[in-house]
Amino acid sequence: MKKKLLRFFLLVLCLIIVFSVSVSGLTPSYSPTKTYELDTDGETINVPAGYVQDGSFGNSSFGLELPIASPEDFCFKNGYFYILDSGNGRVVILNSEMKAITAIDSVISGNEVLNFTGAQGLAVDDEQNIYIADTENYRILKFTQSGKLLMQIERPNEALKGNDLPFRVCKIQVSNNGEIYTTVDGINLGIFVFSPDGVFSKFVGSTPIVTTANVLYYYALRIIMTPEQIRNRMQNTPLKVHNFCIDEERFVYTVSQNDSTISQSGMVRYLNYNGSNVLDSSIIYGDVKPGEDWNVKTAFAAVETDGNGNIFLLDQGRNKVFYYSDRGKIMTVFGSSGEQTGTFEQPIDILYASGSVYVLDKGRNAIYKFVPTEYMKALIKASNSLKDRDLENSLALWKKVQSLNSNSLYSYYGMGLAYQLDGDYLNAMRCFKMADDKENYSEAFSEYRNQLLKKYGGFIVAGIALLIVIIVLTVILLKKKLQKAKSESNGVYSALENKWLLPIYCLRHPVDGFEQFRNRNLDFTPLATAIVLTWMVVAIIKSYLTAYIYNSVDVNSYNPLSTVLSTVGLFLIFVVSNWCIASFIEGKGTYAHIFCMTAYSLIPYIVTELICIPLSYMLTADEAIFITIIKAIGIIWSAVVIYLGTYTIHQFSAGKTFGSLILTAVGMVIILFVLIMIYTLLQQAFGFVYSLYVEATL
């Protein structure tokens, strides 16, 4: 009797423990990381936490006799969680309090009992039937909650002709019309789609390969190598879809893991009915850090949509979750590796259910629940208003977001769109500039320019006309003055006599000009030096003054030294190289000649660069062609003058001139190489000595 009483007490104790665990869901815990978002250069920006952990459910909360081991997949349907407990070959069903209510470890088919240990995929349809991608047994199982087999799909041999790989099914999803989507390990033809009755119907979306020089190179190899050799060299097959999810419209989001044969934007895709990607391919997902490999560690393991077109990406590489809007704007990042709340050991799948995010951690055999903070709720609301084109509220909602986080780039983008819809283009431009969105800025600017043209069109036309008249008059006046000077000096006066004006003459009559210049030693080094320095100054002010649309320089981190090197430095290397080459192949020009000739011929280039600065304020991004044309004129003019100048001052033949210029370029590369080598060697030597010193003084 005493023993029984003791047992009774023990039972009570056990129950108390079980219940006390269920009660302590606690306040949402803090996030142990510094929460951030990324700007367009991949630099981090501090932002408030978006999602914080609000519950951790491990084996002690599931209350199972046999603990879960190495779960591979989970899903949520009608208030129940289904976990694929791969290690034990069963499906565990949890109620909304995360207590296990049942576990299905065998499927009965007639007299046979099927087992699915090692399965990697799980799906549940609206009738609560369970689908298992039974990886190790090469089949898909569909069964009821009582474990009765309804359907078994085997390898669709018809569709896989000429391919002898086994049907190792991995991930599985059931769309809202009952179609079964699955990926197969090793077979990279895309996602297999089966009709609701288990008949193979089609493939969806194979990962595109990189269409870069890399691929062209291998195409070239194909001509000279046997197929076997090529296969040994590379596997140019489309990469497998690592994981995917299907939205209400039966579009498919896929993620693939990093590989050299896949383009950056191919990591995440959103496939329409035709299987083509409808996401903006310029968006790079995950952590990007300039100057480093773009995503060394990023490895997306799963994707989930929130029903509004925004997606959650689970990065197994850095144990993070990224939340992107439907327009590819980063909304928040959470998670980390570590030993604290909000960290993951080996996250494998992610779910979104009624506002909360659930992450399945295979390493810790646990499910973690995350809930949005006040800030995130505001951001989601604003984001949705944009989607619904709810202009009236959008602006206010975005302002609310900004009051909680003045750094949110998405909010400036959203606000920009709202202003633009409202016709307030100047504010739209301001917002797009804050969001660093040149494309939309340019559009808003275009509208704004139209407004200005409509308003002040007359004045502007008049102003331009006035400017033209002034220029024409000045030219006529100057010409008259010149002619007068000419007639006064009995016609011997020419622009050539004036060393200040010689460069101008040379630009218009290069051969004649440089000929005179060489014969009569009219080189004027101070002027040439001034021209080169002007080039440098123009290049520097260009970085500061070019309009936002055309300016890719970050003024805060701008270092003019690089500009100096790429103008004056380049110029000097050219001159030295040309001089050396000329002395080898018997060019007649002296160093001073080469110096002045090169400087003079740069003038068209410098002038067009200068013209483009004010022009950049008047043109939109779509009109960049005008700037390109003007710049091209400058470059071609300068190139022609350099060519003819070299031809003239060295007295080469046409062919020799061309050859000498190519040799000059080669010479420049060699000089650069030597300079860089000396620099690096010195740096390394210094570093080594310093390290030795440090170690010696320890």
Next chain:
Amino acid sequence: MYINKHNCVARFITISVAFCLAFSLLIFQVNADVSATTDEVFLPSDPTYKKVASTDKMAMYADMENGYFALENLNNGYLWYSVPKDSDSDTITKGTVRSNIRSQLIVNYVDKEDEKTAAFTKSVNSYMSSVENGDVKVEEISNGIRVTYGFAEIDMIIPVEYTLEDDRFVATVVFSEIKEGKTSYLVSMNILPTLGAAATGEEGYLFYPDGSGALINFSEHTSLTEYISKKCYGEEKAVSNKAEKSTYEETIKMPVFGTVRSGGNALLGIVEQGDSIAEISAYCSTYSCGYNAVSSAASYRFWSEKMMFKGVSGIQKTLYRVSKNHTAQKRYSVGYYMLDGSDADYVGMANRYRQYLIEKQGLEKRITEPTFNLTLYGSVGIDASFLGVHFTRIQKLTTYNQAKKMVGELSENGVDSLSVRYIGWQKSGITNSKLKNAATISSKLGGKSDWNELSSYLKEKGYGFYPEVKFLSFQQSGGGITTRKSAIRTMFDDVAKQVKYSPSVYKVSETEKPLYLLKYSLLDKEMDKILKKYEKTKAENISVSEISEMLYSDFSENATYREESYQAARSSLKKLQNGFEKVAIAGGNMYAATFANKIYDTPIYSSGNLNYDEDVPFYQIALHGLVNLATPSVMQSQDSIICLLKSVESGCELQFAGINESAIVLMGTEYDSLYNTAFSDWKDYAKEWYLAYQPLLEKIYDQKIVGHKLLSHKVYQTDYENGISVIVNYSDDDYAPNGSTVCKAKYFAEIGGAGE
């Protein structure tokens, strides 16, 4: 057949009765009051145990051969064992942990011959080295025993005294009598790691003092690591930078820990001597550890690492070092207090700790009327460049005049009880550029006249004014302080730069300037200089950060170890206490709290280690009613509503930090984390909360917290000694236990007390 059926019915009844009982227990939350019968053998009758000491509160029985002992609570006869006595039948714990669990002393050391290459400290424990080899000497001393543990493999001898004193049990390691081996360095030792240990599945919890305080249940955790250990008062700063850092932790602010077991018994441990070199450690239930126990460890020497040739593959290498001198601390002692009945929970422990602080640490009741705390940021120095020339641009955030206007606006709107903490009012802004300017009035923010106007305005209104000064950190040399000579150094003689890390790729951020920390040995002198400048502000009060939140060593030639820094910090705080009418501190390590009138940024979270099951406001319970407490700035916390509710839950004052400018001016700078501080954005929100909360706060601010419990999922109740209770509801649903709403969702409610 009949019997079977009968059994079934009986089982059914038993189970349903059990269910009902469990439910009722759950509702009444009397977890601690379950009078579970113990099946424990009364050990003192064990022939090997001998009664060696007793007071009127407890008795001590010792195994005179092996040094094990048991402590009896004379109130109720409950026994606390120095190691778990049923560890033989434990099937979960494996490996080294299994023998560690049975030890009274775990010693970490480094062999001298591989000092430079040893990536981990090695450890020996008293069970394997001393007990199994018969290398334990137990002597009786006055009211206790002295156990000398021999560790033959490293040739070390460590004497520990276990005695009963007044109302407590004290374990003391006599550092001066430690015999360190010739071949190895003693790095640290964990004392009584499993005193009062509980097996997985038992009822009760550990209290771990991380941040505000955390509880660890005796159930299996999802964590894969069973052992936690953290330094008291924060990790060491005089170390080489790590290559990567991804997560951030709260620090331990109180050298206190505890175990609560079934039947209303609790054991509270307080590090009484040597808290500056203490670590708090815990074993927790995981898949590979079957016990839960919390204890403390003492660092004898400091051990550090440094990466050489960082990032150069092939020759990248990590060097290790042990400090040449051991700690100057003479004794390391931990006092253990027994609590029983209704005191045997974390609230009881916090109250016992509070009593300790009052009796032994000289903490007095200095609380004054509660106020709304307006924290203002003056200016920041932003790194800018033009044409490649770098310079620091001062960005104004709140000028002295604007500060006055903001205060005026709040007070006109009904926020009539207010105090102002002003950060970054100095010449170089929030971060000290040069230490000599740490208290120089900024002409950019309005100069002396505007300053005087502000301070006289506040005085006239009767509002507290706390200009904040940082005495330790700086960015540049200047005024006799150089980064080379005055900043702390690591054991590798490098200047210990305090760097920031990229939150995305975790590497050291190259764009942000590092900070240097002043050696504590220079603090006294430098503080005098800075205070001389501070005199010009004519402020009666001062707010101090850094000294109150950072304790670190310096390993340069004339090294200052942690325990010396601890003394320096305390004496400088004492000086401030004498020199000013009121001293506010930020962060609030316990050594500083005893000198403070007001503590800003009291911790509201723990670090959320995977082994923790619950955060509790232990810190606030211990200090409530003695010192004015304010939680961290609401807008700067991760979720403003949680921060507000945490303030209410722990009876703290509200703190809102703000700037007058729009936070957009900080975009793209290293201060962009002030993204939501614009005053105009939050002033109405702040006013609303102030008006709702202040009347309640005025009733409870000087009251002791006598109860704190979880009522329901995410609903907490805090009880004050005057009978007022406050319910705080963090959940998204109203709290309506009997159908009628007691507390609205994400809000609080006052119940009971004289007012109702």
